[in-house]
Amino acid sequence: MVQNLQAVSDSQSEQVRESAASGQAYFDRIMAEDSRIEPRDWMPEAYRRTLVRQISQHAHSEIIGMQPEANWITRAPSLKRKAILMAKVQDEAGHGLYLYSAAETLGTPRQKMTEDLIAGNARYSSIFNYPAVSWADMGAIGWLVDGAAICNQVPLCRASYGPYGRAMVRVCKEESFHQRQGFEILLELANGTPEQKQMAQDAVNRWYAPSLMMFGPPDDDSPNSKQSMAWNIKRFSNDELRSRFVGMMVEQVEVLGLTLPDSEIRFNEETKMWEHGPLDWNEFREVLAGRGPCNAQRMERRREAHENGAWVREAAAEYARKTAAWSAEAAGVAS
């Protein structure tokens, strides 16, 4: 296995070049056949780096994504809604863990990823830096944010890196509950009092544009997309996925009896694509750069939770160490 070319001495370099060449040929064949790369296969360093970056960012997003919703658990309007919200937030933690495991198979330790997030060296989805200001936001997040996530993630189930694809299969199965429960919250509010309907509309108005931006910058401004598509990691371009998402939302918003805050939505008969009004990409870059409405708060909360949990992690490890020592001792006495 050639994982760390830099660490190999000169005397071996000939051999390494040879195995890298045959590794590349094998990798290229896997790509051409649209087959899957597994953890111990040879892969180009850039492919490995891209995957570690994408999967760990994805994992961080799930973990940070627990915050806007956890914020509403104590204020959910009924016991049923509270139980549902808790299950959803627990799912997000689970998704983060599936994804961290997948990233770890590429040789990056879990601890490193956790440290990168805590230190502010890692990115996560810009969407979670917006505040969830009313109960209707739980509906809009489920419907729009999780809806956009599903749109993005379904094609990732076929990503060329096996562990990533398998993690996404599991995630997607669970996400559909998230989107439906969000839709149901909005539907109930939309059919409630005029104030409740207005609250639902207001939430949709605020989450619409940020959820469209979740698909990433427009294709002509997305430097990594082309390579990711050549590597069969990404299957559709940002704009293709965004257009598909808009088309679905146009239909669903009618069932809700609400409207999307975009007067320029139309289906282009020529390109067969749904088009939408302009998005504020400056805002997107600002939020991504750490200057969104909630970036500081999200990071501080994550750091706090990690530090407050330290004694639990240490106690559990110490307990494991002691019980292992005791049982070794007992075995010694018995024999």
Add this chain to the structure above:
Amino acid sequence: MTGGSTTGDDGAKATPAAESIPASTPWPLWEVFVRSSRGLSHVHAGSLHAPDAPMALRNARDLYTRRNEGVSIWVVPAEAIAASDPDAKGSFFESPQGKDYRHATYYTKSEGVKHL
């Protein structure tokens, strides 16, 4: 359960065993296998970190069976798994190649004969 495993199912990672680690080092990695219902085998579901086997089982329950996906769980220290070498897959799995006669479909003369 789809039987689709989440993480690397062909590579065991060298992580220290629980008894040898001081409190500050990361928890070891465990591979999780879930039996989805009686009568079926345990299938690799994914992996997780835990300080010891009882905690690994509890974490596996919370992580991989939140929706009745299992009636039984195995957890195995990842370092205890021996795996075949992916670079040697050609020669290692060579033996069955070209031995079509091991499959029922090789025998075509009996086509049309009932219950065969």
